[in-house]
Amino acid sequence: MAAICPDGHPTEDTEYCEECGLRVPTPSGARPPGGPGDGRVRGSTTGSAGGERSAGGSVGPGPRLGPTPAAPGPGHGPGGGTAGGPVRAAEVAALIGDAPTSAHVAAPRAGAGHAGAAPAPAGSRADRSGAEHVPPPGGAPAANAVPPDDDPADLLEPPAPTLLLTPGRRPRLRGPSTVGRLRLLAAVTVAALVLAFGALAVGTRAAQTAIDDTGQDIGPRIIATADLPRALAETDAHLAALVLLGDDPDHADERAAELEAYQDSGGAAADLVLGAHDLAVDVEGRPEPTAAATDPAAAAIEGEAAAQDPADAPTPTATPEDAHGATAQAIDLAQAYARYRELAGRALALSESATYPAGEVPSDVAAARAEAARHLREEVLPLAEAVSLDATRTAFHRTKDAHDTVATARVAVAFGSAAALAALIALQVFLARRFHRTFSPALLVATAVTAIYTYTGVTVMATQTDVLTRMTADGLVPVATQAALRTEDTVEAADSTDARTGASVGAGSLDPYQDDPAEAEEAAAVFTASVAAGDAAIGGLGFLIPVSMLSIAVVVVVGTAPRLAEYR
Amino acid sequence: MSTDTGTRRAGRLGRWFSGPRRAIIVSSIGTSLEWYDYFLYGTAAVFVFGPLFFPESDPATGLLLSLATFGVGFASRPVGAVLFGHFGDRIGRRDVLAATFLVMGTSTFLIGLLPGYASIGVVAPVLLVLLRVVQGLSLGGQWGGAVLMAMEHGPRERRGVTSSWVQVGVPVGNILSTGLLALAAVLLPNEAFLEWGWRIPFLLSGGLALMGLWIRRGLTESPEFEAMGRPSRSPLLEVLRTHPRALGSAFLARIGSDVVFYVFTFYLLAYLDTQLGMDRGVGLAVVVIASAVQLPLLVLYGRLSDRWGRRRVYAFGAIGSGVWVFVFFPLLDTGVFWIITAAVVGGIVFEAAMYGPQAAFIAELFAPRVRYSGTGLGYQVAGVPSGALAPIVAIALFDWFGTAQAVAWYVAASVLVSLVGLALSPGPWRGTRAPAEEASARGPLTGAAP
Structure with a gap:
């Protein structure tokens, strides 16, 4: 606290009181030479009209008030000079224990008289109003104005700055001034808003990142990769059929259809293997380095895929040297798949070169086909499952992190918004009491916007936590679980097909590989719906949050600034 | 010298923009902005509000619902006329007129800040309807005030032309709202327009609220109201x-x-x-x-x-x-x-x-x-x-x-x-x-x- 005004208000402003607007007396030690007196300076500076209400020291023992009693100004201020040297008079009066000498008891502005003016006649207003109109000390001294037990030296000691003494009242502690409170409440409001909207922004961003990352990119690829076992199973089934049919001219049409189906499913499987590769790279956050030239397996896949549709042929991007973890696993998968196609191609070639009726597969052809099937179930499928599960696990962890961030943000939004609302209401009440205003429209708007965004923040954060939970728990995890089950089925089916190689043409059908995809599709649908809901809930908030924050801040300023100006 | 010229020019401008002319211009501009806000909602109801605030229903129903909220504004206008009319006849035209501008500007501004159904669920359309009601209340109270401020400030023999300036607010508001929304739609990609572009014309209505404050400071009370004695x-x-x-x-x-x-x-x-x-x-x-x-x-x-x-x-x-x-x-x-x-x-x-x-x-x-x-x-x-x-x-x-x-x-x-x-x-x-x-x-x- 910097000073106390003539009316006793503690004020930070050293020139004018923040509460009542009166000029604050210059502290004695800091008074410039020739400056206008002490705490009674108003009396001495208000000019020649002073003295008309100077009123007597006869009002009795004014309590010691104010911080700068009888400050001995070294020179005469302009008012002091014209008033006949009140500073010196005050000094003397203070030293002899005669002066109440408080800035607090100085006459009010309207009646501010000369500090050094003559005592007011008996019956003046000051007489009637008691100590509040105790004259400036430069006036006629009243010898009995100070209790005899008061040490005159005490009068020079400023009281504790927060202690306000009002004549006739018990001392009481004062809080911050009106202006200070207004500023404090506005600052608290803005700080709470910054907390609430900051948390909302952080939570929204975390959710948006998780949705973009897992929902728009990794998740769909996980779902797609989950189809890999099925695509592989189809490929293998068509291979088995081709081997069983052989080059039998009676089944030429069937063979042509199976060959086309084999190429289609093989191309689809190749696409999915490349998708798994891309997925692994994305999950690991690896840069996408070089091309297929350094990766024979990927190059083989690429060529195969390009044969299906050159325009859509994917390009593998990681090199074995750069790869690690999931990426390496994906490359292993690609290489294993390439090896499978190689073995399958060999079995087909043998089948085409040998002449046998449908169903009577020669042993070397059967052995080549069996080797391909064994490679499929022992190498390719486990790797495919591992890639899918790893990606799912990573996505799950990332989503969980985002979920935790959003949940924390939700709490912060709730607390910050509640604090902001409380501060706004307090501000409103304060203005209503202190400035006699029913309400401030600007603050009412700020309160309404804050309330809307409190609800919005809490609701959106709740939606996001729910979305993130559903995305993984009800979406990706069941999808991955189904993929694992399907892999098991595929292995079993491959074994079964392998065992029946020599039996009949029918063994090449897809029947052994059929599973019920409904659950996986349902889970995938839940995942997609969750992502859409999360995206829609956030949509527009990227624009609305800063605009609302700015609007509320502007409105709070608009609502309080006129009051501050009015007060000054 | 140039300062003197500037001062004289400002003085001339000040004299020109005073008295009845000031009341007419301010009432006319305020009414234009008021209608701008009102029509803006109608245009946005056709293009934006259906999918944003009523996405659960099919597109046709969504459009109907959003247009129904447009109609709500009509229903609340007579209530606004009664409410603001009461105070306009009791405490004066000027302050009530300023209040209607504040209310309209604020409610339109808040529509611009309103999150959609996807964010806050059914609260969003409820708040939209509520704000539409407030818009209607404001318009219901505003028109009378603007007409009276223009008319009662002006000379008795020119009441027709002075009050007709207030009527100009309808076409001006229509052109402004359609033009600004169309401009936003043309300048922004469709997705950005639907997500936040449509909000900009609504947020600009904050200016109308500020105009309300300006009116309170810059206009004198209607002479006829001041002369009429006890209300x-x-x-x-x-x-x-x-x-x-x-x-x-x-x-x-x-x-x-x-x-x-x-x-x-x-x-x-x-x-x-x-x-x-x-x-x-x-x-x-x-x-x-x-x-x-x-x-x-x-x-x-x-x-x-x-x-x-x-x-x-x-x-x-x-x-x-x-x-x-x-x-x-x-x-x-x-x-x-x-x-x-x-x-x-x-x-x-x-x-x-x-x-x-x-x-x-x-x-x-x-x-x-x-x-x-x-x-x-x-x-x-x-x-x-x-x-x-x-x-x-x-x-x-x-x-x-x-x-x-x-x-x-x-x-x-x-x-x-x-x-x-x-x-x-x-x-x-x-x-x-x-x-x-x-x-x-x-x-x-x-x-x-x-």
Whole structure:
């Protein structure tokens, strides 16, 4: 606290009181030479009209008030000079224990008289109003104005700055001034808003990142990769059929259809293997380095895929040297798949070169086909499952992190918004009491916007936590679980097909590989719906949050600034 | 020297922008912005609000629901007229007018900040409807205040032209809202427009709220209000008790003008779209052109009403509209852009003859102590059966009879109602009747003045 005004208000402003607007007396030690007196300076500076209400020291023992009693100004201020040297008079009066000498008891502005003016006649207003109109000390001294037990030296000691003494009242502690409170409440409001909207922004961003990352990119690829076992199973089934049919001219049409189906499913499987590769790279956050030239397996896949549709042929991007973890696993998968196609191609070639009726597969052809099937179930499928599960696990962890961030943000939004609302209401009440205003429209708007965004923040954060939970728990995890089950089925089916190689043409059908995809599709649908809901809930908030924050801040300023100006 | 010149220029400008002129300009600008806010909602309801606030329903239902919220604004306007009219007659026109601007600007601004259904669920459309209600309340209270501020500040013999400047707010607001929203739609990608672009014109309405504050500082109270002595304790009851004929006259006279306007503009869009299969942009362009033509006509007719009398000009517009509407639909059926434009502009020429002098016609019917309530009530209550229902009735009639002639007869009947309203008019309130008006008040539709 910097000073106390003539009316006793503690004020930070050293020139004018923040509460009542009166000029604050210059502290004695800091008074410039020739400056206008002490705490009674108003009396001495208000000019020649002073003295008309100077009123007597006869009002009795004014309590010691104010911080700068009888400050001995070294020179005469302009008012002091014209008033006949009140500073010196005050000094003397203070030293002899005669002066109440408080800035607090100085006459009010309207009646501010000369500090050094003559005592007011008996019956003046000051007489009637008691100590509040105790004259400036430069006036006629009243010898009995100070209790005899008061040490005159005490009068020079400023009281504790927060202690306000009002004549006739018990001392009481004062809080911050009106202006200070207004500023404090506005600052608290803005700080709470910054907390609430900051948390909302952080939570929204975390959710948006998780949705973009897992929902728009990794998740769909996980779902797609989950189809890999099925695509592989189809490929293998068509291979088995081709081997069983052989080059039998009676089944030429069937063979042509199976060959086309084999190429289609093989191309689809190749696409999915490349998708798994891309997925692994994305999950690991690896840069996408070089091309297929350094990766024979990927190059083989690429060529195969390009044969299906050159325009859509994917390009593998990681090199074995750069790869690690999931990426390496994906490359292993690609290489294993390439090896499978190689073995399958060999079995087909043998089948085409040998002449046998449908169903009577020669042993070397059967052995080549069996080797391909064994490679499929022992190498390719486990790797495919591992890639899918790893990606799912990573996505799950990332989503969980985002979920935790959003949940924390939700709490912060709730607390910050509640604090902001409380501060706004307090501000409103304060203005209503202190400035006699029913309400401030600007603050009412700020309160309404804050309330809307409190609800919005809490609701959106709740939606996001729910979305993130559903995305993984009800979406990706069941999808991955189904993929694992399907892999098991595929292995079993491959074994079964392998065992029946020599039996009949029918063994090449897809029947052994059929599973019920409904659950996986349902889970995938839940995942997609969750992502859409999360995206829609956030949509527009990227624009609305800063605009609302700015609007509320502007409105709070608009609502309080006129009051501050009015007060000054 | 240059400082002196600048000071003199500022002084001249200050003198020019003072007194009645200031009141008229401020009222006119404020009303334009008020209508801008009001129409903005209607345009956004067609293009944005359906998917954003009513996504659970199918697109057609969503559009209907969003248009229903548009209609809610009509229903709340009479309530606003009563509410703000009460205070306008008791504490003064200026502060209440400023309050309506604040309320409208704030509610429109808040619509711009409103999250969608996907973010906060059903609370979003509920808040949208609530804010629409507030918009309606504000508009209901604003129009009367603006008219009275313009009219009561101006000279008595020029009330027609001074108050017609307030009427200019309708076309200006229409052009502004359609133009700004179209500009945002053109400049932004569709996704960005739907996500946040549409909000910008709404957020700009914060300026209207600031204008409310400016009005409070910059305008003086209406001289007639200040001169009227003790205000009425209950202006609504008093106006119902003492001015029933004036209220009835204002109500009936308004019917035709509103029906004509909404058929020539709003129903036009539906007709071009559904009956002629034309692009919606054609209708919007025609409406904007017609609004631009309407601007000077309103003032012109206001001025003419000062010379020839309100009822005479008003009746010219009513009769002209009633005749023109039978030409209107055949012209539309040609499907040629310029002929359609000519048809709408022709209709607006007659409609403006009703709407231009309408403000003065209605306001003069009431004594100053209840004028705010009476003017607002007479104007806004008529908007419910005429403005709000006109497009719906027109669509229903067309479906029912299968011909646009049915709609034309509906318009003709409505202008007949207006003529009855004019005939029932008691004339300007006697306590403030000017000598020129005195003669005109002797008989309906006769004499040199209304």
